[in-house]
Amino acid sequence: MSTEQPLLRVRDLETYYGKIQALHGVNMDVYAGEIVTLIGANGAGKSTLMMSICGSPQAQAGTIHYEGADITRAQTYQTMRSGIAQSPEGRRIFPRMSVLENLLMGAMVSKPEYLDEDLAKVFALFPRLKERQHQRGGTLSGGEQQMLAIARALMSRPKLLLLDEPSLGLAPIIVKQIFEAIGELNKREGLTVFLVEQNAYHALKLAHRGYVMVNGVVTMSGTGKELLSREEVKAAYLEGGRH
Amino acid sequence: MSAQKPDYMRELLVDSGGGALIALLMGVMMLGMQVDVTSGLGAELILRFRWDYLAYAVGAVFFGRLAMNLLVWRKLKVLDGVSLPKPKVKGEALERNLKPVFLVVAVLLPFALMFWLGARGSRQYIDLAILVTTYVMLGWGLNIVVGLAGLLDLGYVAFYAVGAYSYALLAHYFGFSFWICLPLAGILAAFWGIILGFPVLRLRGDYLAIVTLAFGEIIRVVLLNWYEFTGGPDGISGIPRPSFFGLEFTRGEDGFAAFFGLDYSSIHRIIFLYYLILILALTTNFVTMRLRRLPIGRAWEALREDEIACRSLGINTTNTKLTAFALGAMFGGFAGSFFATRQGFISPESFTFMESAVILAIVVLGGLGSQIGVVIAAVVMIGGFELFRELEEYRMLVFGLLMVVIMVWKPRGLISSRAPSIALSGRAQGISADMVQEGHG
Numbered sequence: 001m002s003t004e005q006p007l008l009r010v011r012d013l014e015t016y017y018g019k020i021q022a023l024h025g026v027n028m029d030v031y032a033g034e035i036v037t038l039i040g041a042n043g044a045g046k047s048t049l050m051m052s053i054c055g056s057p058q059a060q061a062g063t064i065h066y067e068g069a070d071i072t073r074a075q076t077y078q079t080m081r082s083g084i085a086q087s088p089e090g091r092r093i094f095p096r097m098s099v100l101e102n103l104l105m106g107a108m109v110s111k112p113e114y115l116d117e118d119l120a121k122v123f124a125l126f127p128r129l130k131e132r133q134h135q136r137g138g139t140l141s142g143g144e145q146q147m148l149a150i151a152r153a154l155m156s157r158p159k160l161l162l163l164d165e166p167s168l169g170l171a172p173i174i175v176k177q178i179f180e181a182i183g184e185l186n187k188r189e190g191l192t193v194f195l196v197e198q199n200a201y202h203a204l205k206l207a208h209r210g211y212v213m214v215n216g217v218v219t220m221s222g223t224g225k226e227l228l229s230r231e232e233v234k235a236a237y238l239e240g241g242r243h
Numbered sequence: 244m245s246a247q248k249p250d251y252m253r254e255l256l257v258d259s260g261g262g263a264l265i266a267l268l269m270g271v272m273m274l275g276m277q278v279d280v281t282s283g284l285g286a287e288l289i290l291r292f293r294w295d296y297l298a299y300a301v302g303a304v305f306f307g308r309l310a311m312n313l314l315v316w317r318k319l320k321v322l323d324g325v326s327l328p329k330p331k332v333k334g335e336a337l338e339r340n341l342k343p344v345f346l347v348v349a350v351l352l353p354f355a356l357m358f359w360l361g362a363r364g365s366r367q368y369i370d371l372a373i374l375v376t377t378y379v380m381l382g383w384g385l386n387i388v389v390g391l392a393g394l395l396d397l398g399y400v401a402f403y404a405v406g407a408y409s410y411a412l413l414a415h416y417f418g419f420s421f422w423i424c425l426p427l428a429g430i431l432a433a434f435w436g437i438i439l440g441f442p443v444l445r446l447r448g449d450y451l452a453i454v455t456l457a458f459g460e461i462i463r464v465v466l467l468n469w470y471e472f473t474g475g476p477d478g479i480s481g482i483p484r485p486s487f488f489g490l491e492f493t494r495g496e497d498g499f500a501a502f503f504g505l506d507y508s509s510i511h512r513i514i515f516l517y518y519l520i521l522i523l524a525l526t527t528n529f530v531t532m533r534l535r536r537l538p539i540g541r542a543w544e545a546l547r548e549d550e551i552a553c554r555s556l557g558i559n560t561t562n563t564k565l566t567a568f569a570l571g572a573m574f575g576g577f578a579g580s581f582f583a584t585r586q587g588f589i590s591p592e593s594f595t596f597m598e599s600a601v602i603l604a605i606v607v608l609g610g611l612g613s614q615i616g617v618v619i620a621a622v623v624m625i626g627g628f629e630l631f632r633e634l635e636e637y638r639m640l641v642f643g644l645l646m647v648v649i650m651v652w653k654p655r656g657l658i659s660s661r662a663p664s665i666a667l668s669g670r671a672q673g674i675s676a677d678m679v680q681e682g683h684g
Contacts, residue, residue: 004344005551045257046346054554054555056551056554075559076554076555077554077557077558077559077560080554080555081557085556088551088552088555092551092552092555093549093552094545094549095539095548096544096546096548096661097545097548097663098545098665100663100665101541101544101663101665103247104538104665105542105545105553105556105558106540106556108538108541108542108556108557108558109556109557109558118456147495153556153557156556156557162561180675186472
């Protein structure tokens with residue numbers, strides 16, 4: 001795998017919030033067809049890394065390459081049109097718009113002729129959304145909102161899907177359903193997934209490879225299984241995290 | 244549902260009876276008895292009983308509360324036991340049915356007034372209708388910016404002023420006619436909308452409001468002080484009136500009345516102006532409704548909901564906001580040039596912050612994003628305001644009271660339900676109860 005060019009390559013990335021440095025030179029690769037997870041405690045800089053990839057905030061130093069092109073300084077909307085889609089932290093669905101309208105917003109950057117096909121695809125993945133297509137987004141349950149956020153991101157036909165804490169605030173059974181759907185997408189469609197999670201156990205079980213972040217630096221990396229079996233990972237992130 | 248009906252009625256009666264009981268207890272001393280002084284020499288205190296007063300008060304409370312329960316508070320009661328979708332569906336149906344009614348009334352209004360009141364009597368009412376329709380149009384224009392895109396604009400009157408002055412100045416210096424100036428005024432106002440938009444689009448909420456407020460004032464102050472060009476506080480007079488496909492509304496041989504073989508009457512022009520603003524307003528409405536169904540319209544609404552999510556979906560938020568600003572400004576500009584041609588005279592005094600506030604109030608009270616709500620709010624506010632002109636200072640009081648009442652009664656505006664702009668199969672349904680109550684996780 002290491003000989004081919006990664007789909008997403010992050011090198012020596014440094015990001016600041018004002019004067020406070022959040023990322024201290026992060027290196028990371030995501031290869032096509034992989035599920036890669038980034039785990040770490042609250043405030044470790046996981047979401048910052050994801051947001052830097054999206055260009056908001058932009059990194060001060062280092063580079064981000066996507067399909068060989070430098071996107072470090074690209075505007076968020078440009079990045080999101082280049083084949084990357086994001087399901088942001090806290091879901092951020094449009095509460096007053098219907099489920100269908102939410103999905104259409106996701107399809108803004110893809111060609112209209114794909115619309116029916118893509119809708120059928122996400123409805124097959126999350127049948128619950130089809131039942132509720134005319135309901136307002138804000139009336140959905142937390143799990144359904146997360147499904148909607150992921151489905152909305154998929155509507156732009158991404159090659160790389162960025163997921164920021166999809167398990168946040170959800171019941172374990174729903175987390176399991178959502179992670180299964182992500183795994184299925186990856187297996188069936190070859191979708192590349194970069195998953196930022198606090199729920200280390202589930203994330204590492206699902207992912208091919210994982211990175212562990214502590215205070216803005218990547219301290220460990222390896223396959224999901226490897227990391228799961230490491231004592232320091234177990235001690236720091238898995239105690240009580242297993243459901 | 245039918246099984247719950249008697250319960251519902253009983254609950255209503257108990258509730259109203261309770262209110263009446265409280266009124267009775269409070270009223271016994273306050274209304275039922277009155278201490279008075281006997282007239283004559285040996286004046287002494289006596290107690291008078293006024294049980295009839297008390298009966299009126301108790302009756303008023305009972306029936307008033309019953310009526311409020313049945314008509315106004317009904318939704319709350321229905322929510323308790325019967326079914327969830329009812330209020331929403333009712334609101335939507337109301338909105339659907341109101342539209343044709345309003346349209347028919349608006350189209351037939353001048354003729355109905357002429358029929359009942361004659362040319363002389365109906366003039367002031369048609370004038371009032373023109374004013375109300377102008378505000379409806381301004382409300383619809385601002386609704387694009389505030390209601391759909393969620394950008395709080397306190398300086399909307401600036402675009403109204405730009406439109407009015409565009410026409411007045413173009414007519415004054417170049418002798419252009421209204422029909423040439425109308426699109427130009429719209430374009431110029433849209434242009435100013437973009438000029439304002441660029442620097443302020445990073446701002447949000449309160450900050451945006453303050454800057455747009457300042458922009459509105461700047462435009463007015465410039466118009467006031469650029470004496471050589473705009474005439475400053477003297478304003479511009481003698482602004483040409485619009486023609487009907489080249490026919491002037493004059494008494495002469497080639498005037499409108501002579502051409503159609505009518506007796507000349509000044510009411511013709513008033514009616515023409517009314518239909519002109521009606522068409523302009525309906526165009527605004529039509530364009531807005533169409534845009535709402537297009538990607539750009541959905542992007543505006545999404546922007547109002549969550550800007551960060553919009554950006555993460557690849558939407559260029561800057562361009563989206565600018566189009567909203569420019570379009571809103573353009574309709575403001577159209578309304579402005581209509582205002583200029585109707586008045587025949589404009590001065591910066593017509594474009595104070597108060598105007599912006601009134602237009603914004605119409606949009607907010609009508610229900611952000613609701614087109615029909617704007618109509619109702621404009622009719623109530625502008626129409627009511629003008630009808631009660633004789634009441635002088637009290638009307639401001641009532642105006643304020645009305646706003647408070649609406650905000651307490653309907654905090655999200657008169658028409659707060661939002662119909663989805665798209666449905667895959669058939670009409671979008673309201674949220675049905677079984678779907679809401681289920682769901683876990």
